[in-house]
Amino acid sequence: MLHRRIGALALALGTLFGPARLVAQQADSVPAPHVMAAVVVRGSHAGERRASAAENARLKRDLARYDARIATLELHLDSLRTYAESLDRDRIYFEAAAAQARARRAAMEQRLRELESRTSPHTDSPLP
16 A cells, blocks of 8 residues: 555656656666565564564565656656657658648749740841
8 A cells, every 4th residue: 555655656746847858768778677586485483573574564665666666667658658749740740841842842843844945935047
């Protein structure tokens, strides 16, 4: 229950301070995920119970920290997806604008050729 509250707090702080910085990362710049060690459960001696309780408390803290990290990374991923979609929309817009400009240029060149061929003088008289 505590790890959910911490995760919600991390998410609230993330939205409070704005979306995560948009930084392009290379695939090899991302650290490898942390692999947790296996937990061994043993008998019920009094000393071991205290050690188990301490181990459980440590594991709960680790889980809460991982949950907060996951919430932060999900928020960052959402902001990167939004940014990527924006770039895609911009790219499509600029490609369409460039295609229209090329079409207008080709039409103007065709019109110019037509005008030049229509207005060219066809005189047989020699030039002075």
